[in-house]
Amino acid sequence: MRREHQGPPPRLQDSKGVLAWGGIKNKTAKLHKSYKALIGALLLLGALFLPFRLNAQTTHVKKGPVAISGWITFWDEGHKSIASFIKHADQIDRAYFELYKCGPDGLPARIKDATPELMAQVNAVARKNNVETWFTTGNYDVSISEHNKFWIQKFLYDGALRAKHIQMLVNFAKQDNLKGIQIDYENLLAGDKGAFTTFMNELDKAAKANGLMTGIALPAKFDSQGTWDDPQSRDYGAIGKATDQFVPMTYDYHWSTSPAGYITSPEWAEMCMKYAASVMEPGKIEVGYPAYGYDWVGTHGDTITWSKFLELVKKYKVKPIRDTTNSQELKINYTDEKGAKHEAWITDSVCLEYQANIVKRYKLYGMGVWYFGAEDESFWTVMKQVNSTQSETTFASKQVDSSILTADTVAPANVEFLTDNAAVDNSYAGPEGSKITIVQKQGKRWVDIVLKGTAWSFSGMGVARKNLDPLLKKGALQFYIRGAKGGENLDVGFVMEKGLAADEKIGFLNTVSLGGYCKVTTQWQLVTIPLADFPVNGYHFDENISQRVTGPFKFGRVSEFDVNLHAPGAEPVVEVLLSSIRVVPSFDSKAVERAKFKALQ
Secondary structure: OOOOOOOOOOOOOOOOOOOOOHHHHHHHOOOOHHHHHHHHHHHHHHHHOOOOEOOOOOOOEOOOOOEEEEEEOOOOHHHHHHHHHHHHHHHOOEEEEEEEEEOOOOOEEEOOOOOHHHHHHHHHHHHHOOOEEEEEEEOEEOOOOEEOHHHHHHHHOOHHHHHHHHHHHHHHHHHOOOOEEEEEOOOOOHHHHHHHHHHHHHHHHHHHHOOOEEEEEEEOOOOOOOOOHHHHOOOHHHHHHOOOEEEEEOOOOOOOOOOOOOOOOHHHHHHHHHHHHHHOOHHHEEEEEEOOEEEEEOOEEEEEOHHHHHHHHHHHOOOOEEOOOOOOOEEEEEEOOOOOEEEEEEOOHHHHHHHHHHHHHHOOOEEEEEOOOOOOOHHHHHHHHHOOOOOOOOOHHHHOOHHHOEOOOOOOOOEEEEOOOOOOOEEEEEOEOEEEEEEEEOOEEEEEEEEEOOOOEEEEEEEEEEOOHHHOOOOEEEEEEEEOOOOOOOEEEEEEOOOOOHHHOOOOEEEEEHHHOOOOOOOOEEEEEEHHHOOOEEEEEEOOOOEEEEEEOOHHHEEEEEEEEOOOOOOOEEEEEEEEEEEEOOOOHHHHHHHHHHHHO
16 A cells, blocks of 8 residues: 655655653762762663663664654644644654655755744754654655656666765755654555665665664565565565664555545554564564545545544534454545535544554564644553553553444445445456456446456456455345356355464455356346355465465455356357445345256256
8 A cells, every 4th residue: 555645645654862861960960980980880781671672773762662653744734743743742752754855856855844943843842852853755746646656766776866865865864963864765666676675775874874774664565575566666674674664554555546445454564564573673663553544435535634534523423433343443424515425434542552562562663653643632642551561452442432433233234345336446357368347337337357268267356355254144145247148157256365363374265156046148137146155165276386275264354256267168258247246134045046946957
């Protein structure tokens, strides 16, 4: 998931301090020199064994088991980000000032909103409260509403320009009297991996020579590959060795141009952190945490803060529902004055505590919060409680204001995959010669699938994880289908999302043959397949051993609807259209038996 901040924030993400010895120095000033030397030695020795010490590159000591790091923006309305930092600096370990941005010339330049007066203000607060201060440099291009990879590629592949870029960053940090440089260059291509690693190594070498630290905010992934270009362009292990701070941006699981859904989830974040901690020192890693949400109409989402979310709740008289299945986040649905249907999601202190527990579980540094000023005030009260113990906690769920919530205890009437009201997150088809097209016209939505008919072919439609467990006994998969020629026989079913458990390491596929439930014609017809008809085990073809493996299929983790061709024929292509793909909680069993009988004729 990417981040699109630097203007009103869209997708999000993610300094070196000095021990506050002042009071101790004053008290020991009058002591005899030998006593002073002894006390100083003891203090230094004690510091080396403090449980919350970060790493060898910095003398900063964490203020609690879960360090609080986060971004301070200078562009937000009313400077709420600065106000939040000033109010809560006593709890904050690191501040990432959004000060610089790479431009079309491949060189960084200062952001105009970060005036000397504002910088003086936040720097004074940071010094008073022993907050490490870093600057962040990004590549968000307002003109295209996206991070501009070409700005970064310009210096990645030009040694002289890269050296100049690095020297400018070092000079900026020294000029602003900051402790570290954080890189937030996004939207790169997989092929940029080697060049980007070289850049980070050269930056770290130059920074260390000048007494500075380096860090990075980068796309999240839970294995060495990643699922799209940007995470594929980052070598976690190599970059982890070349930095003092490392924050995978575990947010924007659903983003501003995706269908509506949760922003992050504890399980996804933990999978990403577990991988990161396996290839570098855990003590430098921060869990990227979103203190924001989105308000979607269709696949257009506007970024919202907690205060804006509460305004919507009050204005449209709706009660949030907590997503207890995947994310712990809150969501609302409402219709605005123009008749547009909205779905808004946001995190709160319950989500926060789940993520903070990940830090304790894997002995990470802390949390990287995008961004200070967008959060609920309970963020700070919960974090005080979280940092009162090294054990994992469950404070927030007992304290959240339940008066604004609606209990999410009743299963939805339908679990929708692709309908007129629900869009999929992504789609794919293969091998070459196959394609999948999501069509939307006049408020109607369907999918056109073309599979290569002479080979094993596949297509998939990804969605936010669906929990079908409550519907297993009495529910059914339903959709409408029509074929281009009629007589098409395909396999349909689901893919299971990977997870942390030992039996969740593989994304198993689970399908049944469509031919057992209907005869496809050139006319639309409804197909109903009871969930109870799907096998208990799913399957996966392991290319390493060239054979199929099977394992328990967990219907609580469904993340795709698939249409595949497992019995190639003579036809060069097989084309079908499907609409209204959903799982219903009950169905007409007699109608299903009649359809099955008819399909066998």
